[in-house]
Amino acid sequence: MTEDAQVDDELLTIGAFAARARLSAKALRLYDRLGLLAPAHVDELSGYRYYRADQVERARLVALLRQLDMPLARIADVVEADGSEAADRLAAYWADVETRVAGQRTLAEYLRGRLSGRSSEMYGKFVVETVEVPEQVVITQSRHTLTDELPAWIDASLDRLLPAAGECGGVAAAPYVVYHSEVSMESDGPAETCVPVADEAAAREWAERQGRAWDTKVRVEPAQRLAYTRITKAQVAAPQIGAAFEAVEQWIAARGLEQAGPCREVYFADWAAAGPQDAVCDVAFPVR
Incomplete structure (x- = not known):
């Protein structure tokens, strides 16, 4: 029997x-x-692989998904799902791709301006303003983290702090993340998630019950003036968010102001409900 012949009515x-x-x-x-498409049978002596005719559709689907540059783990998720669930998983992946591409488009525009000596034009696309922020009581968690670990850590930390705010008089203002040192692929911060709450006494009681878990603390953030620019969900992704921070830094220097504390990201919108071009975050520096 040649390799191109059918083994029987079922196998090819x-x-x-x-x-x-x-x-x-x-x-x-x-x-x-x-592990994406296993043969229906492998001959123990010859090592020849045999397939069923009904595996053709899966083989073509895998090939098409690979053309979307879909990671192997996500391809497996899609091909193992049925009907609408598979379609939903593909839609979720493509939404992630569009968010990433929108952010990369912004980064490419910024880099073209920087390389051609037109950085000031790129910075000009960010509108920088100031706002007076009153004294706030915040419950916080801190961690040394690299860039690739940062989004997951922020999500997990806020998932702990936001429900806890209910025990501390409720959420009093938008949550934010403070970077006490650079967070990159080479530098691990630390970063600090902060949720403003209404009741300082209740917050301190809550923090005492937490002990050392998650490096949880309560502190009073003094009243301060922030210089900030508002960015979209697409622009939040590293490294393009760096252009927004640089724009604020340049604005501060151009007006003879001084940075009075570490930079931060203030998340004022529902992240899950926002689209790539929706404003979700202020990048800011305390100034004096």
Whole structure:
């Protein structure tokens, strides 16, 4: 029997299956190795792979998803799901792609301006304003973290602090993240998540019950003036958010002001409900 012949009514050799799926045998071997499409049968003596005809649709789907540059783990999630669930998983992935691309587009525009000596034009796209912020009691958690770990840590920390604010008189203002030192792929901060609350005494009682968990603290943030610019969800992603911070820094220097504390991101909008071009965050520096 040749490799291109059918083994029986149910199974096809890898060559015959590849022809039906319009893929190469090399691609099918790769999908098998990656755990995305296993043969229906492997001959113990010859090592030949055999497939069922009803695996053709999955093979074509895997190939198409790979053309979207979808990570292998997410391809597996999609192909293992049924019907509308698979479609929903693909839609969620593509929403992430569009958010990333929108952010990369902003970054590319910024870098073109920087490389061509037109940085001032790029900074001019960010409108910088000031706001007076009253004294605030905040419950906080801190952590040394690198850039790739930062979004997950912020989400997890706020998921702990926001419900806890209910025990501290309620949330009194938008939550924010303070960067006490640079956070990048090489520098790990620390960063501090902060949720303003209404009742200082209740907050201190709550923090005492937490002990050392999550480096939880309560502190009083003094009244201060912030210089800030408002950015979209797409612009929040690193590294393009750096352009917004630099724009605020340049604005501060141009007006003869001084930075009076570490930079921060103030999250005033519902992140999950926001689209890539919706304003969600203020990047800010305390100034005097």
